[in-house]
Amino acid sequence: xxxxxxxxxxxxxxxAPTTPDTAGMIAKARRQRANRRALGGGGVVAVAVAATxxxxxxxxxxxxxxxxxPIAGESPSLGSDPETPPLxxxxxxxxxxxxxxxxxxxxxxxxxxxxxxxxxxxIPTGLSGQQAEITPWxxxxxxxxxxxxxxxxxxxxxxxxxxxxxxxxxxPSGALGLPREAVAQPTKSVNxxxxxxxxxxxxxxxxxxxxxxxxxxxxxxxxxAGSAGPTPEQAAAVARRVAESVTVTMRxxxxxxxFGFVGGLAGMTAASSLVNVQHAGTTGIHGExxxxxxxxIPHGTAVQPGNGPQGLLVEAMFKPGDPTGRIxxxxxxxxxxxxxxxxxxxxxxxxxxWGESNTRATVSFTDGGGDALAxxxxxxxxxxxxxxxxxxxxx
Numbered sequence: 301x302x303x304x305x306x307x308x309x310x311x312x313x314x315x316a317p318t319t320p321d322t323a324g325m326i327a328k329a330r331r332q333r334a335n336r337r338a339l340g341g342g343g344v345v346a347v348a349v350a351a352t353x354x355x356x357x358x359x360x361x362x363x364x365x366x367x368x369x370p371i372a373g374e375s376p377s378l379g380s381d382p383e384t385p386p387l388x389x390x391x392x393x394x395x396x397x398x399x400x401x402x403x404x405x406x407x408x409x410x411x412x413x414x415x416x417x418x419x420x421x422x423i424p425t426g427l428s429g430q431q432a433e434i435t436p437w438x439x440x441x442x443x444x445x446x447x448x449x450x451x452x453x454x455x456x457x458x459x460x461x462x463x464x465x466x467x468x469x470x471x472p473s474g475a476l477g478l479p480r481e482a483v484a485q486p487t488k489s490v491n492x493x494x495x496x497x498x499x500x501x502x503x504x505x506x507x508x509x510x511x512x513x514x515x516x517x518x519x520x521x522x523x524x525a526g527s528a529g530p531t532p533e534q535a536a537a538v539a540r541r542v543a544e545s546v547t548v549t550m551r552x553x554x555x556x557x558x559f560g561f562v563g564g565l566a567g568m569t570a571a572s573s574l575v576n577v578q579h580a581g582t583t584g585i586h587g588e589x590x591x592x593x594x595x596x597i598p599h600g601t602a603v604q605p606g607n608g609p610q611g612l613l614v615e616a617m618f619k620p621g622d623p624t625g626r627i628x629x630x631x632x633x634x635x636x637x638x639x640x641x642x643x644x645x646x647x648x649x650x651x652x653x654w655g656e657s658n659t660r661a662t663v664s665f666t667d668g669g670g671d672a673l674a675x676x677x678x679x680x681x682x683x684x685x686x687x688x689x690x691x692x693x694x695x
Contacts (some may be wrong), residue, residue, distance in 0.1 A: 305432075352438045387541055388528070389424040391551045393577050396432035397441055401549035402442050407464035407518025408548070410436040413570040417552035420459055421545030421574055424528035424538045425458055428579035433556065435572045437470060438462050439548075439655070444476070445526035446579075450552075454510050455526040457538075461548055462519045468511065477523035477535070478509045490543045490646045496538070497536070507536035520546060554693025557592050558616050558659070559684030563678040568596040571611060583620070586627045590688055611667060614679055616684055617660045625660030637676060648672055657681040 303534055304332065337485075400417040411417065411434055418432070418439040427443035436441075440459055445455035456476035462468075474480070479500035487497040493513035495601030500506035509523035522543045555573050560566075572595040576584070597611035619625050622639075633641035640655040650664035651672035662674045685691060 308665060324445050325533070328669055343503040387424060387537060389538075389541070390424055392420050392423045392441060392443070393688075395577055395691065396430055396575060398549050398553050400547070401551050404515070404548050404550045407462070407515040409464045410435075411439050411463055414555045415552040416555055417549045418459070418461055419545075419547045420542065420602050421547075424524070424526070424542075425655070426527040428582050429584060430579070431574065431576040432619065433572065433574045436463065437466055442476070445646065447527050453525070453538070457522070457524045457526065457542065459522045459542060459546055460520065460642045461514055461546070464515075464517045466519070468521075470519055470654050471511075475509070475521070475523040477525035477539070479503075479506065482509060486513065491547075495543075500532075502612070503532050505532040505536065508532070508539055510539050514546065514548060518548070522546065536570045549597060556658075556688065556691035557594065558590075558618070558682050558688070558691050559592070559614065559661075559692045559694075560680045561596075561614075561678055561690065562680060565596060565612070565614075565675060567599055568612070569599050569601065571595040571597045571601075575688075586617065587619045587622065588617045589620050589686075591615065594694075601626070611665070612670060612675055613662070613664050613666060614675075616657075616681060617686070618658065620686070621659040624654045625658065626654050627660065630654075630660075644672065651676055657683060657685055 396416070398419045400421065404417065409418065410499050413434045413436065416432065416434070416439075418434075420439060420441050423443065428446050428448045430441070430443040432439070432441050440458060440460040442458040443456055445457075448455050454476050458472075458475040458477065460471055460475070462470055478498060481501060484496040485499050487494050487495050487507060487510065488510040490510060491501055491514070493515070495510055495512035497507035497508035498511055500508070508525055508529065509521065511519065511521045514520040520543070521538050524535055524539045524542065526535075526538075529538045548563040555575070557573075557575070561568070574593045574594075575590070577590045578584055578588070584591070593613060593615040595611055595613055601611070617625060617627075631643055633643050633654065635642050635644050637651070637653045638656055640653050642651060642653045644651050645664075649668070649670045649672055651662065653661045653676065659681060661676070661679070661681060663672050664680065665672065665675075682691065
């Protein structure tokens, strides 16, 4: 996921651009990462450097890409059979995850950013602001806890699966629910795949995060902290229930978006996609109920992990009750596009359009040489994209 700073630099706004609900999704230490390089491709939930150091030591593969973390043969299993009350929850937003389908016979070598193959069958109650992100190297599903307060405890859920052969060090350096000084300990398998608890060494019974093989050549991780897991045992039970509901499917579903592409944009390749949908009746930090973004690159362009935005970013945001879609710090319009007020950057490589289909839509080139007005003419917003359930699959 691109950081707020990445997008602001790309657009060179005089004001903050829209992003998904990062205040709720990003762990507190990410606010400190302005002075250090993003790890793991800038995933949704970076945390303190201390977590990175311990996790790399605990989880670094011994045999190259795809190798698993070392397992101490006789170490006790932590958090594998907690005695907890029945868990309450259900399925996540179907716009964000793949439907249950036949499992892929092996971990995919690459993920298609316009096809959802990550299936999460169960999440606990008390989550909002659900988000899905797909790159060629990993897929993730995340949600903040309803009790999250900006600047408070970093609580929520994150599920991440890696593509075939990617080492566990590719996982984001931290996640909501992942202990800052996580230590790997063996635990019972998840759906037959070897697994480890990522424990808090200072909390007895800790197993709020689990790392496991979802396929012989593919790794996955879930982490959780929140209102459904007030004790270490309950948090461990939630993490395991979620992990056991995770699969990567063979067919997958097309990513649903509030826009499509024609002309030259339709011939480009998606390098990443991100969709954030708030729980019914709630809004994000800009008053939005959803945000959707796709990164496009020329067909045939090589995509490497961790390179950040490399082409054209197309994004739309919807604010219920506000057809302008403007956010509080947007600058004044300086042009008109399709009869709507708009702001065009001086070099012509970034554009914001307010009010088309009652959205705030942006296009911006991150590598120079683009024409934002021409690109926007090849974006097709749905006439009424207010309800994500009505969106169409793309790709």
